[in-house]
Amino acid sequence: MSAPHLGPAARPASRLAYARRTLSAFGTGLFKAFNANKTSWVGLGIFLTVCLLAILAPWIAPYDPIDQSILFRLKPPSEAHWFGTDYYGRDTLSRILYGAQISLTIGLLAIGLALVVGTTIGMIAGYYGGALDVILMQIMDVLLAFPSLILGLFIVAMLGPSIENLIVAISVTAIPQFARIARAPTIAVKEREFVEAGRALGFSNRRLLAGHILPNILPEVMVMGSLYLATAIRVEASLAFIGLGVSPPTPTWGGMIREGFENILDSFWLAVFPSIAILIVVFSLNLLGDGLRDAIDPRLKGEE
Amino acid sequence: MTTKAILAGLTGLLVATSLSTGAEAAGDTLNIGMGTADAGTLDPHVATTTPDKGLLYWMMSGLVRIEPGKASPEFIEPDIAESWETSEDGLTWVFKMREDVECHGDYGNLDAEDVVYSLKRAANPDTSSFAKDYTPLTSIEATGPYEVTITLAHAIPSLLGLLVPYHGGNIVCQDAVEALGDDFKTNPIGTGPFMFAEYQPQQFVRLVANPEYFRGEPAIKEINYRYIPSDAARDLAFQAGEIDMIYGRQDQTWVERISQVPGTKVAVMVPGEMSVIHLNMTMPPLDDIRVRRAIAHAIDRDTMVAFKGADVTLPSVSVVPEGYLGYTDDVPLYEFSVEKAKELLAEAGHPDGITINAIHTTLPGMLTTMEAIQALLREADINMEIQTVEHATFHSQIREDASQVVHYSAARFPVADVYLTQFFHSDSIVGTPTAVTNFSHCAVADEEIEAARTETDPEAQAALWATAQQKIAEEVCAVPIYQNLQLWAWKDTLDLGYEMTGSLNLSPAVTEKAHFTE
Amino acid sequence: MTAFILKRLGFACVTLFGVLTVVFFIVRVLPGDPALIILGDQASQASIESLRARLGLDQPMIVQYFEFLGGVIVGDWGNSLVSGRPVIDEVLNVLPATIELTLVSLVIGTVLGIPLGIWSALRRNKFTDYVIRITSLLGLSLPAFVSGILLLIAFAIQLRWFPVISSGRGTTFADRASDLALPAINLGLIMAAYITRVARSAMLEVLNQDYVRTAEAKGLAFAVIVWRHCLRNALIPVVTVVGLYLGYLIGNSVLTEIVFNRPGLGKLIVGALNQRDYTMLQGMMVIYTLIVVLVNLVTDLVYGLIDPRIKYQ
Helix, strand or coil: CCCCCCCCCHHHHHHHHHHHHHHHHHHHHHHHHHHHCHHHHHHHHHHHHHHHHHHHHHHHCCCCCCCCCHHHCCCCCCCCCCCCECCCCCEHHHHHHHHHHHHHHHHHHHHHHHHHHHHHHHHHHHHHCHHHHHHHHHHHHHHHCCCHHHHHHHHHHHHCCCHHHHHHHHHHHHHHHHHHHHHHHHHHHHCCHHHHHHHHCCCCHHHHHHHHHHHHHHHHHHHHHHHHHHHHHHHHHHHHHHCCCCCCCCCCHHHHHHHHHHCCCCCCHHHHHHHHHHHHHHHHHHHHHHHHHHHHCHHHCCCC | CHHHHHHHHHHHHHHHHHHHCCCCCCCCEEEEEECCCCCCCCCCCCCCCHHHHHHHCCCCCCCEEECCCCCCHHHEEECCEEEEEECCCCCEEEEEECCCCECCCCCCECCHHHHHHHHHHHHCCCCCCCHHHHCCEEEEEEEECCEEEEEECCCCCCCHHHHCCCHHHCCCCHHHHHHHHHHHHHCCCCCCCEEEEEEECCCEEEEEECCCCCCCCCCCCEEEEEECCCHHHHHHHHHCCCCCEEECCCCHHHHHHHHCCCCEEEEEEEEEEEEEEEECCCCCCCCCHHHHHHHHHHCCHHHHHHHHCCCCEEECCCCCCCCCECCCCCCCCCCCCHHHHHHHHHHCCCCCCEEEEEEEECCHHHHHHHHHHHHHHHHCCEEEEEEEECHHHHHHHHCCCCCCEEEEEECCCCEHHHHHHHHHCHHHECCCCCCCCECCCCCCCHHHHHHHHHCCCHHHHHHHHHHHHHHHHHHCCEEEEEEEEEEEEEECCEECCCCCCECCCCCCCCCCCCEECC | CHHHHHHHHHHHHHHHHHHHHHHHHHHHHCCCCHHHHHHCCCCCHHHHHHHHHHHCCCCCHHHHHHHHHHHHHCCCCCECCCCCCEHHHHHHHHHHHHHHHHHHHHHHHHHHHHHHHHHHHHCCCCHHHHHHHHHHHHHHHCCHHHHHHHHHHHHHHHCCCCCCCCCCCCCCHHHHHHHHHHHHHHHHHHHHHHHHHHHHHHHHHHHCCHHHHHHHHCCCCHHHHHHHHHHHHHHHHHHHHHHHCHHHHHHHHHHHHHHCCCCCHHHHHHHHHHCCCHHHHHHHHHHHHHHHHHHHHHHHHHHHHHCCCCCCC
8 A cells, every 4th residue: 555655744634634524424415315305304203203202102101001901992982092992901092102112112223233234244345345245245145035024024933023033033134235235335435535545544444444434325324224114114013913023912013903903893993093103104214214315316416 | 008008907807806796605505714824634633723623523423423513422322333332341332333334535335444443543643643542442343344342441431422523533434544645634534424625725625515425415515614814804704795604703792793794693602612821830939839829819700701701701610611521610719819819929928929921822812811811910910921922833832841821722522531631630741751731730630530530430430520620729730711612603594404502523513404595 | 148147047046045045944943843733732742753753853954954955956845744735736826826916916006106107207396296206105104914904994895896805716707806806906006106116216317318308409399208218218227126126025915915815925934834834934935035036137137138238247
């Protein structure tokens, strides 16, 4: 590596410049994307509201979500129970609020895990290239060859349906997606002049990857993250619907719909309200991620 | 242009098809909706699940049978055997067979050799799940072309009970079993009113009328036994007229709702499948009898019965279901009292309550019961953590002693011995080579159970069984909850030819007499 | 071109081999003993042991593994542990139902999705665009089982136009079509949502190209430009949507088959999972990955055929 000789005085200033350059790439990228697309704000707003409701569930839920009241089974919506009661006389509204905690926890942790692991794999593959790239991406291809719901089904059936296992299962299905997303821009960014310059400054590979390349590819990864979060929440609900959800009496939206479906003829509200809840969350995330993706997609820039 | 054409075509297709549905009810085809995803096995000597047994009931004959519509052994009547004689000591039985019994298909006339083959097959652990029941049969011989002689090692509660078309008593045809080999388990051949025609995994089994059935050719020509696991989908299909008879959800709300469908007959049949909570006595804290008694006190049977509905459940008192030969209600009772439960826990050194684990199936009918119990226990500071696993995993894990609490729901041949032996005799403890379904490791009544088996005096036998039940209740090996009765509904245009009050095989008898009245 | 195909085939084989290995070992780690499931809850330990031996489950895992690999290569996927019939027969038995459902829903999706996508692109940021985009986003946000249940309530229960249970076995065309209608509409609408979005962004990209601007500058009528230049180019990425969203399509078809109780691969795999049917599970996973790998291969090749600019590398 033939670094241009820089005087000691010049170094701190240029380091500062690199830091500013790389950090602002991340910040301004996302901010610009948000501003360019108003619907993203709407999506973010709805999603944060749901998160807030989930966090506040213990204070705002009118009843204990697992408290059974056999005499008040399958009651239609009323003043006492806004969304009615279920097969065991539990309050549907309270279960939906607490169910949000489960859905969001599983979704966020699973996607967080997949984002970290997948992005790391993708960046390493893209940055180092060669045989390592081929092997890593081949492994990712094997994982990608399984349809995600089928793979999730398999893993949960194998490990048993606990929150931790669901997180692992769902994140495994998303890891190869993140690896793919991270790899391509890494290859593009590593040739850019500021990375070259960083290399010239003698930064280690790890530092270049973490400090310089990551901030540049992060907006794209985060945007995909919000879209896959939507998918993750849907997959979790689907698994619960098939019967591979978190164990009772813990409320989950997919599990509630499954129970509701069994009572669809006499108590339609049991399936309808959790369905709406899933729809709202997944829709808000799609709105958020979709708007951002449009905004940062370079192919669509220059329009208007 | 092309788009429009395709759209127009699709619309036309949808309109055309929407008009064609609904006109499919044929007068001699019976469509039945069963609440499970698939057949397990259709080998009559292996099948144990409710759906499999129910289906085989319509295909199989035994030497004797229980009158259709009844479930109790007191209604035993001739089937393949016309008559039988017993030696004075009750150990030798000679059965005279009908000569006009034909096997399904081209497997020919059924003779004594077939019956001997069939019963020996039922007694062989390699080919039968019920071999244990037949160990007292020391010899099964053809003593004439249509005569079978059975010799017993010792008196048993009910030999005839082992010869009804249920479990090992189903008579199969030797030539068919040998010719079909491994295929036999999906292509069972017997001598009953209906014969196997087709099996599509996870979809249906189709039966057709047996034209040579010895009581006459059935009026119903075809039975489609369709696997529809979702309760709602089954009800919907019934309501829409797509199926004629359905297996119901074990819940009174189901009975109330389905009764409102015009032209529906609902049957609530015995025997019930009894829900029992088995407590593993080898695992702390359940090794302490005070803890087990606390659990018994914490479970309120009245609430449980109210939960499923008084019309479809019978509260259980003893660990043997009510109605079985040898049942007694004279057992120690643990009245519902949260205070007592808490006191007992405190006495046992758990003033803040306990946490116990239960591995449980995701099967909805059983899970709802368990969740209701979980809520009751919580009131007494007993935190039962339910880990749900898929039904298959559940069956294997509870046999590996992996669960402190096992909720099991079953019906057996209605003699106390079967239930006591399989669930409470030490030979049956899970994890041992002779394991059956003793999940509690209960071994307090072995002596009485064994003595009752060979006791020939009915009163003495009943007394032994009563003592066994009392001892088991005293030790709280298990807490019986309730019996879930069998719920079925069918169109009232379907006349089964008998009054349906019960069915040992858990499905309504569909015999040669069943027919549609329109 | 040949070299490209060979290379892609090579990668596909490596992927398949990896998948087979993963599947084999995953399936064997699943808890639940198939012998017990087959024999039922009253079987003695002795009968369970003897059945395990007969099924070959008592052999060392490595022996089972090589027998499995060898079998797959010669087309012998073993027999279902539950029904005793060859796995391949069981799969082929329901495969037509799944293919029928998938193809018809793809047709519905394309017929609805492409015009909507193009319309949306032409009205970019206008009211129509927003309506179409929001509707398609709602379409992707609704889990397949929720939309399926809604369709069931509306058309099977309330209106009684279609059967509740989709047997997939009708003998007449009308029977088959009426069985197929609701599941195909359910899956088709979801596909339409995906296709609309891909068609829209593809169209936007094309509208932005220099040659379109040139054409516009030349004073060609806008409709002519759209028809002559844009449509063809915009359709290219839409072809890949099948490959891209195949996973979603399969997942959604599983849920659809469950809700409508329709026979097919999805119902088969869930059933096999419930019954711990090891050989069936293996066969199902082989089939699924075969489908995914093949479809991806084909879309890659088709992509190249439609768009001569793409070089096989």
